[in-house]
Amino acid sequence: MAVDRQSRFSRKLLKWYATHHRKLPWRQTRDPYKIWISEVMLQQTTVPAVIPYYEKWLSQFPDVQTLSAAPLQQVLKAWQGLGYYQRAKNLHRSARILLEKHEGKIPEDYDELIKLPGFGPYTTAAVLSIAYDKPFPVIDANVRRVWMRIMGKTKESTPKADKDIFKFMKPFLPPEKMGIFNQAVMEMGSLVCRPKSPLCLLCPVQEYCKAFTMGEQEIIPRPQKRSYRKIEAVIGIMEKQGKYLIQKRPPTGLLSDLWEFPGGKRQKNETLEQALHREIKEELGAEIDRIQLLTQVNHAYTQFQVKLFAFQCLLKTDPSPTKDGHRWVSLRGMKKYPFPSGSAKIIQFLEKREKERGGHP
Numbered sequence: 001m002a003v004d005r006q007s008r009f010s011r012k013l014l015k016w017y018a019t020h021h022r023k024l025p026w027r028q029t030r031d032p033y034k035i036w037i038s039e040v041m042l043q044q045t046t047v048p049a050v051i052p053y054y055e056k057w058l059s060q061f062p063d064v065q066t067l068s069a070a071p072l073q074q075v076l077k078a079w080q081g082l083g084y085y086q087r088a089k090n091l092h093r094s095a096r097i098l099l100e101k102h103e104g105k106i107p108e109d110y111d112e113l114i115k116l117p118g119f120g121p122y123t124t125a126a127v128l129s130i131a132y133d134k135p136f137p138v139i140d141a142n143v144r145r146v147w148m149r150i151m152g153k154t155k156e157s158t159p160k161a162d163k164d165i166f167k168f169m170k171p172f173l174p175p176e177k178m179g180i181f182n183q184a185v186m187e188m189g190s191l192v193c194r195p196k197s198p199l200c201l202l203c204p205v206q207e208y209c210k211a212f213t214m215g216e217q218e219i220i221p222r223p224q225k226r227s228y229r230k231i232e233a234v235i236g237i238m239e240k241q242g243k244y245l246i247q248k249r250p251p252t253g254l255l256s257d258l259w260e261f262p263g264g265k266r267q268k269n270e271t272l273e274q275a276l277h278r279e280i281k282e283e284l285g286a287e288i289d290r291i292q293l294l295t296q297v298n299h300a301y302t303q304f305q306v307k308l309f310a311f312q313c314l315l316k317t318d319p320s321p322t323k324d325g326h327r328w329v330s331l332r333g334m335k336k337y338p339f340p341s342g343s344a345k346i347i348q349f350l351e352k353r354e355k356e357r358g359g360h361p
Contacts, residue, residue: 009205009208010172012204013184013185013205014174014181016188017187022047022191025051026054031131032106033063035130035131037091041082043123044084047190049082053078053082060078064099064104065104067091067092068098072089072257073336075088075092077337083341085257086118087118090118091118094118097117098116106127108132113127113128122138126138126182129178130182134178135173136178137169137178138182138186141157142190142193143185144162144165144221145195145221146185147165148161148165148211148220148221149209149220149221151165151168151210152213152220154219154222155222156221156222156223157223158224161221198218200212200217228303230305231265231306232266232309233264233266234264234272234309235260235262235309235310235343235346236280236288236311237310237350238288238314238315239312241328242330243333244261244328244331244350245315245328246259246261246329247260257338258338258339260340260343262326263279263280263308264282273291276291276313280313284320285319286318286320287317290313291313293309294353295310295349296309296310297342297346308342310346
């Protein structure tokens with residue numbers, strides 16, 4: 001009887017998915033490369049935000065070969081705005097390994113695929129199940145929430161819960177069509193079993209849900225406790241003959257290999273102007289003058305929130321010849337460089353200012 005009930009669960013879910021799933025571009029293909037790109041982009045990013053990036057990415061890098069051959073800076077530029085730039089670096093590194101060791105083909109073997117940069121358990125299972133119909137279930141935030149409500153678990157929704165979820169969900173997994181099943185559960189979590197105000201009356205597997213039976217679907221799972229550091233940073237906007245000074249971030253650490261305007265964090269008990277003088281001296285070995293606040297930008301990253309204060313200023317002395325990694329670039333030329341989202345907002349401000357002046361950014 002239990003087996004029939006579990007089989008019924010899968011049939012109901014798959015029937016619901018066949019009727020109600022969204023017609024998303026990566027669902028129109030079984031190409032493992034395209035599915036891989038979509039799964040990586042969808043990590044920490046909403047579906048509406050991903051669609052234009054996905055389509056533009058495939059026009060630039062339609063396969064493993066073109067991605068492997070592209071310069072890293074071009075790849076990072078194509079990724080600009082999606083955040084978590086390590087994902088783009090891992091795509092680039094994996095493409096080169098696939099070309100070198102697998103003739104540009106994505107392996108169908110779990111143990112081979114998970115060795116590649118960026119291929120954790122989720123991405124590996126998603127690509128293998130959706131592209132090759134391999135029997136690997138997936139767990140992401142949406143899937144975790146669905147199963148925790150079905151189980152009636154009141155824990156926080158973190159990967160720590162996944163071991164229990166895998167054990168519970170195993171009898172419900174279909175003998176075939178695992179890729180569609182995985183997508184159905186993810187779609188349920190996105191459209192019906194939402195974080196807030198779940199649409200339980202539209203749920204095809206409502207009868208299996210302990211949280212619904214107990215009336216606790218609004219509080220399962222418990223929300224994660226998050227704390228954000230708040231940072232203030234100063235940015236120096238230095239212009240010369242229609243070009244602006246930008247610099248490349250180090251190859252390791254936060255936002256590595258991206259470009260930015262010179263500047264940095266404000267220290268305790270510093271005024272904004274004092275911080276700007278210090279940062280420009282440290283980063284360029286130069287002195288500045290004629291400081292004027294241009295704009296303030298607020299931006300949230302994963303672990304912190306930052307207020308960026310952008311100042312127009314004049315270099316009194318040239319950057320030190322021992323300081324490298326900086327260039328003078330026009331606003332139009334900046335379109336070739338990958339910038340963090342906060343810096344990109346400052347560029348938008350400068351472009352708007354240039355248009356108001358009657359110029360061409």
